[in-house]
Amino acid sequence: MTYCVGLLLNDGIVCLSDTRTNAGLDNIATYRKMFTFENPGERVIVVMTAGSLSVTQTTIARLREAIEDPGATEASSIMLAPTLLKVAEIIGNTLAAVRADVDEKLAAMRGGVSASLIVAGQRRGGAMRMFLVYPEGNFIEATEDTPFLQIGEHKYGKPILDRVVRPTTSLIDAQKAVLLSMDSTLRSNLSVGMPLDLCVIEKDALRVTLARRIEAGDPDYAQMSAAWSQALRESFQRITL
Secondary structure, eight states, X not given: OOEEEEEEETTEEEEEEOOEEESSTTOEEEOOOEEEEEETTTEEEEEEEEEOHHHHHHHHHHHHHHHHOTTOOTTTOTTTOSSHHHHHHHHXXXXXXXXXXXXXXXXXXXXXXXXXXXXXXXXXXXXXEEEEEOTTSOEEEOOSSSOEEEXXXXXXXXXXXXXXXXXXXXXXHHHHHHHHHHHHHHHHOTTSOSOEEEEEEETTTOSOSEEEEEOTTOHHHHHHHHHHHHHHHHHHHHOOO
């Protein structure tokens, strides 16, 4: 499984994903689940993936193929699409088509596959936007009322986001929030694992302004995790019935 989270804030976008993929307890591997597409100064797009690896990898491959196609158009390439809404539509259609192809191949085995994506970014002259794309290709958009989106094993990391994330949250605090959200998930679900990929896009920068891979044993992450655990224990002890 996986856990990916994206925050859409007044000051920018923050995205975080894990890299664990498992097909059973004895078949665990590491695969990147965050992909960036950028033409600095013109547009930047981040895609995070969860679900069937065959579907998500094929979807990303087809998106890249469409970008590199000499005959690419606004209707086929996410790097030429006139709006982020059109970007989400292209990605949704590609995901749905890939899923249908794989489902057809698995039909004889009475199997099926599923995958979902988070798409975030900004184009020159447009607003920052973020979408959750469902397996069928349809999508919903992050709003001021719901400024974060999650895919994968989201339930463990959702409470802290509900409590602290607002559109006015700073990018520094946002990084802290997504990392603590991931920390809660890592502690509660073995199907989510390190390394982690963190990405920050400042408003109107039209490029990735921070990209960081956090490996297992990273001292800064370990210190933050330990401090959060200690703060929770101390808060728990102060609460009276």
